[in-house]
Amino acid sequence: xSVPTRPKAAYFGAGPALxxxxxxxxxxxxxxxxxxxxxxxxxxxxxxKDAINIIDSTKAHLSEILNIPDTHEVFFLxxxxxxxxxxxxxxxxxxxxxxxxxxxxPAYAITGTWSKKSYEEAARLGLEPQVATNGIxxxxxxxxxxxxxxxxxxxxTPYIYYCDNETVNGVEFHAPPVEAxxxxxxxxxxxxxxxxxxxxxxxSKFGLIFAGAQKxxxxxxxxxxxxxxxxxxxxxxxxxxxxxxxxxxxAFHYPTVVKxxxxxxxxxxxxxxxxxxxLKNLLANGGLAAQEKENVEKAQLLxxxxxxxxxxxxxxxxxxSRSKMNVVFTINGEGKEEEFVKKAGEQELSGLKGHRSVGxxxxxxxxxxxxxxxxxxxxxxxxxxxx
Amino acid sequence: xSVPTRPKAAYFGAGPALxxxxxxxxxxxxxxxxxxxxxxxxxxxxxxKDAINIIDSTKAHLSEILNIPDTHEVFFLxxxxxxxxxxxxxxxxxxxxxxxxxxxxPAYAITGTWSKKSYEEAARLGLEPQVATNGIxxxxxxxxxxxxxxxxxxxxTPYIYYCDNETVNGVEFHAPPVEAxxxxxxxxxxxxxxxxxxxxxxxSKFGLIFAGAQKxxxxxxxxxxxxxxxxxxxxxxxxxxxxxxxxxxxAFHYPTVVKxxxxxxxxxxxxxxxxxxxLKNLLANGGLAAQEKENVEKAQLLxxxxxxxxxxxxxxxxxxSRSKMNVVFTINGEGKEEEFVKKAGEQELSGLKGHRSVGxxxxxxxxxxxxxxxxxxxxxxxxxxxx
Numbered sequence: 056x057s058v059p060t061r062p063k064a065a066y067f068g069a070g071p072a073l074x075x076x077x078x079x080x081x082x083x084x085x086x087x088x089x090x091x092x093x094x095x096x097x098x099x100x101x102x103x104k105d106a107i108n109i110i111d112s113t114k115a116h117l118s119e120i121l122n123i124p125d126t127h128e129v130f131f132l133x134x135x136x137x138x139x140x141x142x143x144x145x146x147x148x149x150x151x152x153x154x155x156x157x158x159x160x161p162a163y164a165i166t167g168t169w170s171k172k173s174y175e176e177a178a179r180l181g182l183e184p185q186v187a188t189n190g191i192x193x194x195x196x197x198x199x200x201x202x203x204x205x206x207x208x209x210x211x212t213p214y215i216y217y218c219d220n221e222t223v224n225g226v227e228f229h230a231p232p233v234e235a236x237x238x239x240x241x242x243x244x245x246x247x248x249x250x251x252x253x254x255x256x257x258x259s260k261f262g263l264i265f266a267g268a269q270k271x272x273x274x275x276x277x278x279x280x281x282x283x284x285x286x287x288x289x290x291x292x293x294x295x296x297x298x299x300x301x302x303x304x305x306a307f308h309y310p311t312v313v314k315x316x317x318x319x320x321x322x323x324x325x326x327x328x329x330x331x332x333x334l335k336n337l338l339a340n341g342g343l344a345a346q347e348k349e350n351v352e353k354a355q356l357l358x359x360x361x362x363x364x365x366x367x368x369x370x371x372x373x374x375x376s377r378s379k380m381n382v383v384f385t386i387n388g389e390g391k392e393e394e395f396v397k398k399a400g401e402q403e404l405s406g407l408k409g410h411r412s413v414g415x416x417x418x419x420x421x422x423x424x425x426x427x428x429x430x431x432x433x434x435x436x437x438x439x440x441x442x
Numbered sequence: 443x444s445v446p447t448r449p450k451a452a453y454f455g456a457g458p459a460l461x462x463x464x465x466x467x468x469x470x471x472x473x474x475x476x477x478x479x480x481x482x483x484x485x486x487x488x489x490x491k492d493a494i495n496i497i498d499s500t501k502a503h504l505s506e507i508l509n510i511p512d513t514h515e516v517f518f519l520x521x522x523x524x525x526x527x528x529x530x531x532x533x534x535x536x537x538x539x540x541x542x543x544x545x546x547x548p549a550y551a552i553t554g555t556w557s558k559k560s561y562e563e564a565a566r567l568g569l570e571p572q573v574a575t576n577g578i579x580x581x582x583x584x585x586x587x588x589x590x591x592x593x594x595x596x597x598x599t600p601y602i603y604y605c606d607n608e609t610v611n612g613v614e615f616h617a618p619p620v621e622a623x624x625x626x627x628x629x630x631x632x633x634x635x636x637x638x639x640x641x642x643x644x645x646s647k648f649g650l651i652f653a654g655a656q657k658x659x660x661x662x663x664x665x666x667x668x669x670x671x672x673x674x675x676x677x678x679x680x681x682x683x684x685x686x687x688x689x690x691x692x693a694f695h696y697p698t699v700v701k702x703x704x705x706x707x708x709x710x711x712x713x714x715x716x717x718x719x720x721l722k723n724l725l726a727n728g729g730l731a732a733q734e735k736e737n738v739e740k741a742q743l744l745x746x747x748x749x750x751x752x753x754x755x756x757x758x759x760x761x762x763s764r765s766k767m768n769v770v771f772t773i774n775g776e777g778k779e780e781e782f783v784k785k786a787g788e789q790e791l792s793g794l795k796g797h798r799s800v801g802x803x804x805x806x807x808x809x810x811x812x813x814x815x816x817x818x819x820x821x822x823x824x825x826x827x828x829x
Contacts (some may be wrong), residue, residue, distance in 0.1 A: 070487070093449050274712050326710065
């Protein structure tokens with residue numbers, strides 16, 4: 056039995072998504088024997104020195120890659136986007152209450168499926184969220200300029216929430232909407248689950264960033280949080296009840312998690328270890344600068360060939376909001392999309408069907424998909440267009 | 443590079459804990475290439491046919507092993523014991539409200555660290571829990587007979603909660619406390635995180651069983667739930683607000699999770715796959731009957747040698763509540779415990795230190811620790827006692 060190698064896959068699924076093969080090979084060894092011990096990394100205590108080293112090393116690598124300032128803290132929670140947006144809502148309300156004594160109404164920029172779900176969860180939790188902007192009438196084909204968004208009041212708005220990249224709709228912010236924060240008075244909260252570490256960001260501009268690992272940085276089961284430290288303290292349960300703010304389940308209570316270095320409850324240490332290996336691999340390959348450069352080239356190449364055939368390919372998203380991670384398009388002509396997916400499959404180009412809620416074609420070109428693989432896809436698209 | 447083999451480890455850690463080596467070897471291959479595809483099992487979509495097959499196969503294996511009746515449903519959530527006890531509280535209150543229109547007050551049997559934490563979380567969430575029994579005054583060294591517990595009223599008690607095996611304290615129920623359910627009128631809820639699939643159980647007696655995977659059945663990151671189907675329907679948020687019952691975050695809302703076959707949010711499919719491999723391995727080795735037989739023999743062997751030296755070893759837990767998974771003891775004599783751990787380490791017997799909250803020695807002998815390995819430990823203990 057030997058650690059498998061594998062041919063480079065041209066798998067364009069929207070996530071969970073491809074990871075570097077060398078990362079998985081190392082993880083597969085460590086799963087059985089970690090640091091040459093007869094115990095694997097998934098079997099060690101989450102309170103052991105080796106586990107704490109993994110947590111601390113992962114935090115350090117994140118800080119290095121993103122140049123995270125001392126004003127911010129990194130922590131990890133189980134879950135993904137869905138646990139992320141629920142926990143953001145109740146934790147940041149409790150933090151706002153600690154600062155102001157008030158409940159407030161969080162604001163949401165609704166620019167696609169995920170921010171819509173986040174808004175709906177805030178409403179379900181009884182938070183009476185404000186709508187900063189809503190792209191549903193234009194079917195999430197672009198983002199309204201921030202100066203056209205609702206003007207928010209920092210006195211009553213605990214945070215402004217947006218999704219940096221909408222995986223389903225292929226809509227991405229080309230710059231974070233900092234203008235919506237009233238000169239930084241309202242914390243900016245960003246769900247970066249599907250474009251985390253795809254480009255440089257200025258962490259100091261954010262109150263909170265969270266990202267499920269399973270697109271660009273790992274396997275499913277862990278979410279990265281980067282929070283501005285002044286947003287950590289919260290009021291206690293008595294005050295929460297008085298203000299009618301939902302109590303966060305203890306495993307997702309940010310002050311408890313931060314105080315326990317992300318190991319209040321059992322942290323899935325194998326999953327964190329895979330994340331750490333991805334981060335090391337990114338650093339070894341030039342860091343975020345090199346990764347962003349390649350991601351820009353990949354997106355230019357793919358959008359370029361699609362734009363060359365406007366009679367065949369329909370790109371619904373406005374150019375200034377096109378995602379560099381999830382390239383979404385439809386194909387004109389009866390049965391053409393099925394034909395596209397089928398013929399692509401024959402060339403081992405897979406994972407191209409659009410999300411079941413919107414249909415069409417979606418090519419997800421996350422960090423682990425290199426320029427060469429995107430080149431294979433664009434070659435196929437050219438052939439398809441000229442057939 | 444080849445898939446590592448490893449010597450059999452004598453690692454007695456309390457969890458995450460050892461898994462069968464052959465399971466990890468298969469998992470390490472599947473992490474890179476699953477079903478001979480160039481995509482690993484951690485990289486496939488949680489909505490793909492392969493992922494759904496893993497979920498369904500895992501459920502089927504659990505049903506086979508535990509003989510789960512049609513009255514019950516299996517589902518999975520991220521997290522472990524801590525997310526388990528929080529989600530139980532809010533979900534089952536909402537279910538009780540659907541049946542009775544009332545909030546009710548859940549009851550807790552407090553028999554160790556974990557049931558105490560569960561009770562405290564229910565209190566923190568504002569549920570005003572009842573105490574069915576509380577062993578804290580006797581330092582959790584046994585379980586009061588069920589006929590001495592508080593008599594519960596089925597009209598106002600949504601569920602009776604207990605922890606089948608207290609990992610920290612080494613206290614285990616030798617039979618579930620069904621007498622506390624008022625002839626089954628009150629749903630019996632059991633946290634079996636640290637003895638799940640260590641022995642046969644009659645699932646029909648339970649309203650809900652949950653178990654974090656990371657002791658006997660997998661790596662950290664997934665929790666198994668087995669729920670009686672009539673406990674799934676819940677009142678909506680309006681009714682919850684009226685009754686002052688906390689709203690469960692959507693990713694932990696049982697009706698939503700069950701309706702979506704455990705994939706409402708991204709399920710960590712690699713982690714489920716490891717669980718499934720453990721279940722297959724258990725079935726291939728004689729199922730629960732063979733496993734329970736070996737676990738009984740292991741516990742008899744280990745307690746037997748400790749009981750032979752009462753002047754040296756102090757076993758705080760009453761015999762009728764001794765855990766077959768976590769054997770807890772202290773050693774009389776200044777510095778003796780440090781000496782024990784050190785000498786054991788020299789013989790590569792590791793993971794023996796007691797929980798930081800209680801001290802002493804704890805030998806966890808989960809399913810993956812075989813009789814031979816327990817034999818090594820008892821041989822060492824004999825030598826230590828006669829030195």
